[in-house]
Amino acid sequence: MKANEIKLEDWQRILFGNASPEFLLEVFIRTLIIYVALLLAVKWLGKRMSGQLTIIEMTVMITLGAIVSVPMQMPDRGILQGLLILITALLLHRGITHLGYRSPRAEDIIQGKPSVIVKDGVLQLKEMHASRVSKQQLFSELRSKKIFHLGKVRRVYLEPSGAFSILLANEAHQGLPLYPPSDRDIFKTMKADYKQSLVCINCGMMSDKEEIDTCEGCHEHEFIKAIA
Secondary structure, three states: OOHHHOOOOOHHHHHHOOOOOOHHHHHHHHHHHHHHHHHHHHHHHOHHHHOOOOHHHHHHHHHHHHHHHHHHHOOOOOHHHHHHHHHHHHHHHHHHHHHHHHOHHHHHHHHOOOEEEEEOOEEOHHHHHHHOOOHHHHHHHHHHOOOOEHHHEEEEEEOOOOOEEEEEOOOOOOEOEOOOOOOOHHHHOOOOOOOOOEEEOOOOOEEOOOOOOOOOOOOOOOEEEOEO
């Protein structure tokens, strides 16, 4: 469209574009057909699409959004073309899912593997860095499960979908407090009626020594009292 053809008082163009007003009814019919097709597609993909999405499922959802926009709105594009692309994307997803089911190695490559980011109350800093998970993000998730120190945690897995799976220890021991750094007043209310061990503030590794300079796990030098 040329610049001299754009006029603010041209309400016909602003409201209906270059198409006729009757095209609005056609858009409604196109949208209805594509909407029903998408409902059937999502149902066919399975229950996972309504829960935590994996990388492949997120890719499919983004693709579906790109596929349906043009057939619904463009008067020069037919619906069958969009439906064909939609069916192709669904068959591709089904094929990748079936390949992952038949081959665990292929599934690991396509979907990814779970990462262990907490092991026996100690943060696995390298895994967290590789997975781009911050300590406060992890601590927030644990606090939401009413876990306020790492001594209660045996394992935390970061699943390929991005969800955290938490395995509690059979017997809780002292560990790194998970309270927010801004809430320092809560430490004043804790009763020290047990022998508190030192814990590395960086990785959560415990030490029975009364004085320690360097953490054996991450080689940092800052320690606080553990809680139970």
